[in-house]
Amino acid sequence: MHQDTPEDSTRHSGIQVIDRAAALLDAIARYPEPVSLKILAAETGLNVSTAHRILAALIQNQFVEKDAASHYRLGRRLLQLGVRLHGNIDVRALARPIMESLRDHFGETINLTIREGDSVVYIEKATPNRMIHVQQLIGSRAPLHVTAVGKLMLGASGEDAIRAYAQRTNLPAYTRNTFTALPDLIAACRESLARGYALDDEEAEIDVGCIGVLIRDSTGNVSAGLSVSAPIARRRLEWIEALTEAGRSLSAQLGYRANA
Amino acid sequence: MHQDTPEDSTRHSGIQVIDRAAALLDAIARYPEPVSLKILAAETGLNVSTAHRILAALIQNQFVEKDAASHYRLGRRLLQLGVRLHGNIDVRALARPIMESLRDHFGETINLTIREGDSVVYIEKATPNRMIHVQQLIGSRAPLHVTAVGKLMLGASGEDAIRAYAQRTNLPAYTRNTFTALPDLIAACRESLARGYALDDEEAEIDVGCIGVLIRDSTGNVSAGLSVSAPIARRRLEWIEALTEAGRSLSAQLGYRANA
DNA sequence: GGATAGATTTCACTATGCGAAATCATGTGC
DNA sequence: GCACATGATTTCGCATAGTGAAATCTATCC
Structure with a gap:
C-alpha cells in the first residue's frame, strides 16, 4: 500500500x-x-x-x-505459548552446562532426552572432541525399551503401562541383547528404577553402551532423561555416581524434592 | 491467492x-x-x-x-509477552472473587488499583446492586495524594519520594479536605502505612469516603491497592478488619511473606 | 561425482490488506 | 430529549504485499 x-x-x-x-x-x-x-x-x-x-x-x-x-x-494464547516455551527451555538450558561438564569429565557423549509416546527423543547433546564417539542426532528417536532412560521411563510409568507398551510395539529386537521377553523387560525396568539408574548393554546397537538417569520436575513427574553413551569397551560403571548426582541436581533445580 | x-x-x-x-x-x-x-x-x-x-x-x-x-x-518474545501477561493477570484474577465477596458483604463499591507514575489506575471493580453507589471507570486515574491506596503507595515509597511527588505535582486540591501541605501529607502517609490501611475522608470528592489497603507480591513490593468506596455517610470503619484481611490474603496468594 | 531431499530464492500474478470516508455507538452537556 | 464530540467499526475501490510454481542452493548419502 x-x-x-x-x-x-x-x-x-x-x-x-x-x-x-x-x-x-x-x-x-x-x-x-x-x-x-x-x-x-x-x-x-x-x-x-x-x-x-x-x-x-x-x-x-x-x-x-x-x-x-x-x-x-x-491474550491468553501468549501465556499458553510462553508457558510451553518456558517448560521446554528450562530443562535444556539448565542441563547444557552440566552436560558439557560431564562430557569433559567422561570424555564421551552425553544426551538429553524426553519421552514422546513410545519413543525417547534426543533434545540436546554434548559430544566429545574425539574421532570415535557415539553420535545421536537431535530430533531423532529411539524406542523406549532399547534405551537406558527409556527403561527408566517405562519403569516410572508402572507395570501395566509396560505391558501395554509391549502389546503396542511387540518389543522388536534391535540387537541380540534387546529385551524382547516381557517378564525380562519388566524386571529390568523395575530394577533400574529401584537403583536410580539404568544400563543399556548393547541393546539398541551393538558395541554401544549407555548409562541413564531420570530428571524429575517439581510435580515429581519425569521431565527428561540424561545419559552417557560410549563404545561398550570404553564404558565405565564408575561414571554412575557422577551421572546420578547430575540427575539429582537437575531435578532439584526443577523444583523436585525427593521424599525424605 | x-x-x-x-x-x-x-x-x-x-x-x-x-x-x-x-x-x-x-x-x-x-x-x-x-x-x-x-x-x-x-x-x-x-x-x-x-x-x-x-x-x-x-x-x-x-x-x-x-x-x-x-x-x-x-522464540523468546512469546515468553516475554507471556510473562508480562502472567504478571498482569495474577492480581486481577486472584482479586476478583474476593472483591465480589467484599462487595456483597459491605454493599459498596470495591476497587482494585495499581500505581502508574503519580496516579493510581483503576484496573478492576465490583459494584453493588444499588442505585446510589460510587462509580469509577476501569482505566481511569486519580492522583496518588487524594486516594486512600495512593497515600499508602506514597508511604511505601519513602519520605524522599513523597517530597519529590509533591514537587512534581504541587499537591493540587480536589476538595477542601485534600492534603496540600507537605508535612500533613507526609504524616498521613506515614501513619497510614504504619497501621496498614488508609482513609480517604472526602479528599478526592466531596461526599465520597474510602478505606484502602495494599497488596504486596513475593518480592515484598507493592503490587496493587484494594479499596472500598462509599458515600461518606454510609462508610463504616468496622469494614477495616475485613478489608485488611482481604489484602493480606491476596498478598499471601502472590507469594508475599510478612516479616515474622 | 551423482542422486536425493529439504531449504531458500525468484518472479509473474492477483487476492489480500490498506486507508479514506462513511456510519455507528457512547458519553457529555444543556 | 437533543445536539455535539469522540472513539470504534464498517465499507469499498485500489494497488501492492503476499502467494506459489519453478528454479536454485545446500547438505547428506552412496
Missing part, C-alpha cells in the same frame, strides 16, 4: 502485517491496563482502521483480548 | 497471514523439539515457500527461532 508510515523503519521482516501485529502486541505490553484503539494506533503509527483490523485478527487468534470498554490487552 | 488449502476452515479472522502465522506457532508448540520446515508446511497445509516466508518474519520478530539444522522452535 501507498504509505510511508512512521513505523520503526528498522523492522522489516518481509511480511508487513506480521511486523505491524508485533508492534501492536509490544504497544499493548507497555501498558499495565487495557489500552484504547486510538492510543495503540498512535503508538504504532498505523491507520486506525488498519490497527482495528489487525487487532480483530489477533483477538480471533487469542493473542489479544478486548474488554467491554473496547480496550485491548494481551 | 488462488487456493483452497487444507487450513482449518473455522479459522478465518479477517487477515489470512495472521491466521497462518498462528497456525505455524501452534504447530511448533505441538513439538517438544525443533521442527523442520517440511513438517510445519505439511501440518498447516501451507505451501513450503509461504511457510518459509512467514516463519522468516516470525523469526525477525522473535516469535520463532531457527537452529543450525534449520529447525524451528518458539
Whole structure:
C-alpha cells in the first residue's frame, strides 16, 4: 500500500502485517491496563482502521483480548505459548552446562532426552572432541525399551503401562541383547528404577553402551532423561555416581524434592 | 491467492497471514523439539515457500527461532509477552472473587488499583446492586495524594519520594479536605502505612469516603491497592478488619511473606 | 561425482490488506 | 430529549504485499 508510515523503519521482516501485529502486541505490553484503539494506533503509527483490523485478527487468534470498554490487552494464547516455551527451555538450558561438564569429565557423549509416546527423543547433546564417539542426532528417536532412560521411563510409568507398551510395539529386537521377553523387560525396568539408574548393554546397537538417569520436575513427574553413551569397551560403571548426582541436581533445580 | 488449502476452515479472522502465522506457532508448540520446515508446511497445509516466508518474519520478530539444522522452535518474545501477561493477570484474577465477596458483604463499591507514575489506575471493580453507589471507570486515574491506596503507595515509597511527588505535582486540591501541605501529607502517609490501611475522608470528592489497603507480591513490593468506596455517610470503619484481611490474603496468594 | 531431499530464492500474478470516508455507538452537556 | 464530540467499526475501490510454481542452493548419502 501507498504509505510511508512512521513505523520503526528498522523492522522489516518481509511480511508487513506480521511486523505491524508485533508492534501492536509490544504497544499493548507497555501498558499495565487495557489500552484504547486510538492510543495503540498512535503508538504504532498505523491507520486506525488498519490497527482495528489487525487487532480483530489477533483477538480471533487469542493473542489479544478486548474488554467491554473496547480496550485491548494481551491474550491468553501468549501465556499458553510462553508457558510451553518456558517448560521446554528450562530443562535444556539448565542441563547444557552440566552436560558439557560431564562430557569433559567422561570424555564421551552425553544426551538429553524426553519421552514422546513410545519413543525417547534426543533434545540436546554434548559430544566429545574425539574421532570415535557415539553420535545421536537431535530430533531423532529411539524406542523406549532399547534405551537406558527409556527403561527408566517405562519403569516410572508402572507395570501395566509396560505391558501395554509391549502389546503396542511387540518389543522388536534391535540387537541380540534387546529385551524382547516381557517378564525380562519388566524386571529390568523395575530394577533400574529401584537403583536410580539404568544400563543399556548393547541393546539398541551393538558395541554401544549407555548409562541413564531420570530428571524429575517439581510435580515429581519425569521431565527428561540424561545419559552417557560410549563404545561398550570404553564404558565405565564408575561414571554412575557422577551421572546420578547430575540427575539429582537437575531435578532439584526443577523444583523436585525427593521424599525424605 | 488462488487456493483452497487444507487450513482449518473455522479459522478465518479477517487477515489470512495472521491466521497462518498462528497456525505455524501452534504447530511448533505441538513439538517438544525443533521442527523442520517440511513438517510445519505439511501440518498447516501451507505451501513450503509461504511457510518459509512467514516463519522468516516470525523469526525477525522473535516469535520463532531457527537452529543450525534449520529447525524451528518458539522464540523468546512469546515468553516475554507471556510473562508480562502472567504478571498482569495474577492480581486481577486472584482479586476478583474476593472483591465480589467484599462487595456483597459491605454493599459498596470495591476497587482494585495499581500505581502508574503519580496516579493510581483503576484496573478492576465490583459494584453493588444499588442505585446510589460510587462509580469509577476501569482505566481511569486519580492522583496518588487524594486516594486512600495512593497515600499508602506514597508511604511505601519513602519520605524522599513523597517530597519529590509533591514537587512534581504541587499537591493540587480536589476538595477542601485534600492534603496540600507537605508535612500533613507526609504524616498521613506515614501513619497510614504504619497501621496498614488508609482513609480517604472526602479528599478526592466531596461526599465520597474510602478505606484502602495494599497488596504486596513475593518480592515484598507493592503490587496493587484494594479499596472500598462509599458515600461518606454510609462508610463504616468496622469494614477495616475485613478489608485488611482481604489484602493480606491476596498478598499471601502472590507469594508475599510478612516479616515474622 | 551423482542422486536425493529439504531449504531458500525468484518472479509473474492477483487476492489480500490498506486507508479514506462513511456510519455507528457512547458519553457529555444543556 | 437533543445536539455535539469522540472513539470504534464498517465499507469499498485500489494497488501492492503476499502467494506459489519453478528454479536454485545446500547438505547428506552412496
